[in-house]
Amino acid sequence: MSTADFSSVADCVARLDAADYLIDAEAATVAYLATRMEKPLLVEGPAGVGKTELARALSRALDRELIRLQCYEGLDEAKALYEWEYAKQLLYTQILRDKIGDAVGDAPTLAEAVERIAVQDDVFFSDRFLLPRPLLKAILSERPVVLLIDEIDKGDAEFEAFLLEMLGDYQVTVPELGTLTARTRPVTVLTSNAQRELSDALRRRCLHLHLDFPGPERERDIIRRRVPEASAELARQVAQAMAKLRTLGLRKLPSISESIDWARALVLLNAETLDPAVVSETLSLVLKYEGDVRKGRESLHALLN
């Protein structure tokens, strides 16, 4: 696999395909533009349409390391950006106490001693004690990486504001060290389930991609790709049934990964085709709420036609 950037939209589609991610041309266009224009890519859409998987596939296709930051309520810069290794700093302070004595011991005046310590001042706030968290790791990486900021909508509004500097200029500010600029610009992917409305400032800095559930044909192809053991007919039927399930007004729409799980389970059960009995038995793999399963069972026949 080549490590070069995508050369065209077609190249992007082909290489994502090789990385086992089937993407439609429009989504590929936006992904391609994001890599070319070095802009972060904000991916929105319902849960389970493959937003996170897109970032993983990009990292495979571009042969870049994937650095993932999972957002959650209360996530702050100490967990996202950097942390000092306190214990190590403490240890060094203890060990070096004698050394400091040596260094300043022969200083004739107090001012001179202070001066000598000042020269060593930077020792304790250096890279040595810096514990890089995902964002800093992405910034400091020598090799280009793919940075995934997952479920940004689960983070706090403050954290979102904190990210702006990173997303706009690919740089972060560590108060003790100054501003660090990315050595290589990471391909940045942000995902959101629209649990919380994101700020305009964040949206402005990103290219936007809305991913939706794929049509039955593409879903069939995805299933065939991920579950090669499934027959073409089974994959087609599963994709069709899923498309119909998603129209039933369920509480939680079944995702693509659930289609894949379902197909896998059906293969394990040696099912060649979908029939009412098999579906009824395995529906709970796809639908995660009792009420949804009931609804699914009620429209069993519609699902299979």
Next chain:
Amino acid sequence: MDEHILQFVRALRAAGVRVSPPEAAEALVAAGTIDLDDRPTFRAALRGTLVKRDLDLDVFEQLFELYFSPYGSRGIPRTAVDPVDELPPLPPEALEALGNELRALLDRLSEMSDLELALMVREAGREAIAGLESLLQRGMAGRAILDALGAGSGADAALDRFQAALKAAGMDEETARAWRARMRQQLDRLRTAVRGTVDSEFERLDAQRRRDRLRSDLTRAPLGAVTPRESAEMARLVERLGRKLDSLPELRRRPRRRGALDMQRTWRANLQSGGVPFRLRWKKPPQHKPQVAALCDISNSMQSTVRFMLHFLYRLQDRFSRVRTFVFVSGTEEVTAEFSEADAGTAIDRALQPRNIAWYSSTNYGRSLESFATEYPDAVTPRTILLVLGDGRGNYTPPRADVLATLRGRARRVVWFNPESRLSWGLGDSAMPAYVPHCTQVAEVRNVAQLEAAIDAMVAPPGRSHP
């Protein structure tokens, strides 16, 4: 092309989509990066750079059709252009015979691409197209556009005169006919474009009208009508309420002075002093999230607004982890579980048919409040906001305002949303005047706008919202 994209950006802004200058610049860069001939790619590039919220996608799609597809969804009809034979130059008399307007038009046409042609037609036909109402008017609109462009009914006669003038100037029959044919070809190209534009615009307008009709039918639908748009709107409102509640002054607390010492932060703050802790750092106290207990009157008198109220509660419960929802008529029943399982429409239907209370019986606020207070004593704690949605009409039964007063003492706040106009509170069997003194806030809430205002008032500093 750049100019055209910028025009499109202006149109987006006019339609209410927020597009910042850097985003417009990015759209230009993106357009320069991809293959412009591939329409889906081009559209995806513009969408990815210009439209950042899903709500705006509709507007984008419509405007894109308008700006970047010469003939709407029908595709571009290509007119076969004959390889240009070398024809002898035209004598000036012949050009005069065409008339200035037509001559200028034909001149421009010969240099126009199909896209430019389509844009010209669209521009010229803006009024005629907007007035299109029935299939029968298409011919008329087409003629109006041709007239406006200077290629109206007289054009064919002008071509005849042109041919005659050529012959008069001594040109042989065949060359004159070839010249006429070439002029005619441009004219035909224009006519095809006009027809194509009118047809596709008519289709678009018609489809839009049908959609609009469907939508207005839906909003009038009496039952089960929770459209995705309503649902989204309600979610937005409740989200706003949530954010305001989160930042409510009384909910914010100063860090505890005494409590768990945060070793890491203390150490970090005191590194300068070599680890001697001059400045202490404390852990943040746990966040106390607001709890809400909502009581909704589902009796007949509430019929017109009860679905709206329940929808609000549904969203509320979705947003906050600790919301308990109750419905009452002459007794109270908890429907929290129903609300957390089904989608909005179903949940509302179920809430309207509670199991244990007779929803058809006549309303009794006093008994309902009492049963709420005694059967669900754990629902109201000092951190709870008690929200009552009801008209306060209890069929002259004892209002039992004292129960509400007790609840007020136990809850953080009591908020009452009443769908009736303030003027009618106290008239007939309305017991609102008895309840109002025991509420932190009362508001008239019948529709989204009032709900929004009530929410704003709800998070205003306590005390001021008291009537």
